Amino acid sequence: MSSHVVFGAGLIGSYLGASMHNLGLNVALVCRAAVKNNLAKGVVLTDYQEHYAQVENLNFLDSEILAKLKPEQISCDFLWLTVKCHSVERALLEIAPLVNKNTVILCCQNGLGSDRPVKNAYPHNTVLRVMVPFNVVELEKGHLHRGSEGHLTIEQANRPDISENLQAMLNSELLPVSITNDMQSLLWAKLQLNLGNSINALADIPVKSMLEQRGYRLVIATMMQELLAVSKELGLELPKVTALPANLVPHVLKLPNFLFKLVANKMLAVDPNVRTSMWWDMSQNKPTEIQYLNGAVVGEGARVGVPTPANTRIVALVEALSAPSSKHEQGAKRVKTALTRPVSASQLQRLIRQH
Numbered sequence: 001m002s003s004h005v006v007f008g009a010g011l012i013g014s015y016l017g018a019s020m021h022n023l024g025l026n027v028a029l030v031c032r033a034a035v036k037n038n039l040a041k042g043v044v045l046t047d048y049q050e051h052y053a054q055v056e057n058l059n060f061l062d063s064e065i066l067a068k069l070k071p072e073q074i075s076c077d078f079l080w081l082t083v084k085c086h087s088v089e090r091a092l093l094e095i096a097p098l099v100n101k102n103t104v105i106l107c108c109q110n111g112l113g114s115d116r117p118v119k120n121a122y123p124h125n126t127v128l129r130v131m132v133p134f135n136v137v138e139l140e141k142g143h144l145h146r147g148s149e150g151h152l153t154i155e156q157a158n159r160p161d162i163s164e165n166l167q168a169m170l171n172s173e174l175l176p177v178s179i180t181n182d183m184q185s186l187l188w189a190k191l192q193l194n195l196g197n198s199i200n201a202l203a204d205i206p207v208k209s210m211l212e213q214r215g216y217r218l219v220i221a222t223m224m225q226e227l228l229a230v231s232k233e234l235g236l237e238l239p240k241v242t243a244l245p246a247n248l249v250p251h252v253l254k255l256p257n258f259l260f261k262l263v264a265n266k267m268l269a270v271d272p273n274v275r276t277s278m279w280w281d282m283s284q285n286k287p288t289e290i291q292y293l294n295g296a297v298v299g300e301g302a303r304v305g306v307p308t309p310a311n312t313r314i315v316a317l318v319e320a321l322s323a324p325s326s327k328h329e330q331g332a333k334r335v336k337t338a339l340t341r342p343v344s345a346s347q348l349q350r351l352i353r354q355h
C-alpha cells in the first residue's frame with residue numbers, strides 16, 4: 001500500500017490526513033504538539049452536506065524522531081505539504097528524511113509561488129500543486145468541519161498515472177478530488193477569491209457579515225479587477241470556481257445590497273461562522289500569507305506593466321498590522337499607519353482611493 005505523510009497538519013492537513021486514514025490509507029501526520037493533543041483522542045469529520053466520520057488512532061510522526069531518521073528508514077510515497085506559504089522554506093529542511101527519489105511532493109498552499117522553493121530543493125522529484133477550494137474550521141477540539149463546496153484539485157503530473165491513482169485513492173464524499181491540466185489558471189481563479197482574505201482579516205468579522213456590507217465588497221471588487229487585468233495580460237483564461245464566471249464576480253460584488261442579495265444568494269449561503277485563513281493568522285498574531293496572495297498580484301502586475309494600486313495598499317496595511325513573516329519582512333521597513341484593526345469599510349475605501 002502507498003504511504004502518505006502530511007507535513008504541517010493544521011486545519012487543511014488534519015482534515016486531509018484524517019480523511020485519508022478514514023479511507024484505510026497508510027498516513028502519518030507531522031504537526032505541532034497542540035494540534036496532536038486535539039487529534040490524538042479521535043477526530044470527527046463533518047461537512048456542509050452532513051457527511052460524517054469518526055476517525056480513531058491517527059498515526060503521528062514526531063519532529064524529533066523525524067530529525068533522526070534517514071530516508072532509507074522511512075517510506076513516504078506521497079508527501080503532502082500543508083504548512084502556510086511562509087513556512088515552506090523552513091519545512092524544506094525538516095522534510096529531508098522523508099524524501100526519497102520516488103517521493104511525490106504535493107504543495108497544498110493558497111496563492112502563487114509556494115512550490116518554487118520545493119522544486120528548487122528537489123529538482124528530481126515530482127512536485128505537484130494542489131488547489132484546496134473549501135474552508136475547514138475546527139468546531140471544537142478534534143472536530144474538523146468542511147464548511148464549503150469544491151473538489152480538492154491535483155495538478156496533472158508528467159506521468160498522468162500519478163495524479164490519476166491519487167484521485168482514485170482519495171476521491172470520496174468527505175474529500176471530493178479532481179485533476180487539472182491547467183493548474184496555473186486554476187490557482188489564479190482561486191487567488192481571485194482569496195484577495196478577500198485580507199479584507200476579512202482587517203474587518204475582523206465573519207465572511208458572511210463582510211459580504212453583506214457593500215463598502216467591503218467594493219474594495220474586494222477593485223482588487224479583483226486588478227487581478228483580472230493582470231491575468232488577461234498573462235493570457236490566462238480563469239476557470240469558474242464559483243457559481244459565476246471570474247469576470248462577472250466584481251460586477252456582482254459592486255451591486256447595491258438589495259440586488260446583491262438576490263443575485264449572489266449562493267455567495268451568501270456561507271456558514272455564518274466562516275472566517276478566512278488570514279483572519280486566523282492575524283487574530284493569533286501570526287505572519288500572514290499576504291505576499292503570496294495580494295502581493296503576488298502586485299508582483300506579477302509590475303512584471304507585465306499592469307498597475308495594482310489597491311492591492312499594493314492593502315498589502316502594506318496588512319503588513320503594518322500583522323506579525324512579520326520570516327521570508328519577506330524581517331528587518332524590512334514597514335509602512336506606518338494610523339489605522340487599527342478592525343478597519344471599517346469606509347477607511348478601506350479611502351485608503352484604496354488615495355493617490
Ligand SMILES: NC(=O)C1=CN([C@@H]2O[C@H](COP(=O)(O)OP(=O)(O)OC[C@H]3O[C@@H](n4cnc5c(N)ncnc54)[C@H](OP(=O)(O)O)[C@@H]3O)[C@@H](O)[C@H]2O)C=CC1
Nearest residue numbers: 008009010011012032082083087109110132134135136277
Ligand atoms: N484553512 C482553510 O480553510 C483553508 C486554507 N487554505 C490554504 O491551505 C494552506 C494551509 O492552511 P491551514 O491548514 O489553514 O494552516 P494552519 O496554520 O492551520 O496549518 C499549518 C500548520 O503547520 C504547522 N507547521 C508549520 N511549520 C511546521 C513544521 N516545520 N513542523 C510541523 N508543523 C509545522 C503550523 O504550526 P505554526 O502555526 O506553529 O507554525 C500549523 O499548525 C494555506 O496555504 C492556506 O491558505 C486553503 C483553503 C482553505
Ligand SMILES: CC(C)(CO)C(=O)C(=O)O
Nearest residue numbers: 133134135193275276277
Ligand atoms: C476557502 C477560502 C476561500 C475561505 O475560507 C480560503 O481559501 C481561505 O480561507 O484561505
